Amino acid sequence: MGQTRWLDEEQQQAWRAWLDVNTQMFARMSRELQASSGLSIQDYDVLVALTDVTGGSVRMRDLGVALQWEKSRLSKHLARMIARGLVARRDCADDRRGAFVEITEEGVAAIQGAAPDHAELVREVFFDGLNGEQVRELTTICRVVLDRLDATDR
């Protein structure tokens, strides 16, 4: 192995800024979602995934793939959401190992209450300060990194 290639000054600044934005943005989103609707970001993600599908009913397996969650994590999180009445479980006739999850009326109400505020926060903090060119550039950058993450995955 050769010498370590360290980050130069500009790269360090970029890296720091990137990490800070992630941390703070996430904290802020958590706080506001929790305060305005009692949902965690994870709850929100689950409910969004369920409303994205026609019928609002999905096999757990597929939901896990969509969210990129481990099956055990999904199982436990859904158990809590079921206990809170946000979603319901339904057995699968075709495959008796399987289970469907569907969003309840309460779940629909919760996500409909939360979504506008959440979207507004994302706009206000993230997009209202950027012009169209910057948004496109950012998308490009993220895609480059995503590709490289996949490409170098061992």
Added chain:
Amino acid sequence: MGQTRWLDEEQQQAWRAWLDVNTQMFARMSRELQASSGLSIQDYDVLVALTDVTGGSVRMRDLGVALQWEKSRLSKHLARMIARGLVARRDCADDRRGAFVEITEEGVAAIQGAAPDHAELVREVFFDGLNGEQVRELTTICRVVLDRLDATDR
């Protein structure tokens, strides 16, 4: 309150890409750090903060501010790192409530072992795909968002 201003198509793509990069980058960094050196990202951050300071010894209070960690989180994490021999606690003569944390030789060895691989990963995945202009643009974008996070903090 008026109508909800939803995200347009481009913004949604940017937002998705951004969230995905965060998730995957974080997962990847965790995995590789853990595999190559047995450190978590949090361990790494603590050790970096300690080596940044001359003497490698810091008041817990100041470390907490630097890392933006709650004092309880810091206290517990340091307890674990002390148990593993990565850092040590030293009482503070001036203020008997206080405590210094210092990095041990083992801690130095761990961070020195981990840092090159970590830097290489960040370069490889993040910066090697971007040109200088993109890096500067990204920094600008992150700073805009950080400012807006502060400015709209309630």
Added chain:
DNA sequence: CGACGAAGGTGGACGCGTCAACCATCGAGG
């Protein structure tokens, strides 16, 4: 049909983060 590996989902143990209560100490004001 019967065996067997793979897939869907659950549950327990453990590590980690947050919240709130707590204790000791400090320092400013009377």
Added chain:
DNA sequence: CCTCGATGGTTGACGCGTCCACCTTCGTCG
């Protein structure tokens, strides 16, 4: 000197994520 609020740090309870063992069911291959 004494009181009292603020500060530094620890601890316990709880929620969440990961890892791994486990159970059931499925589908394939003989």
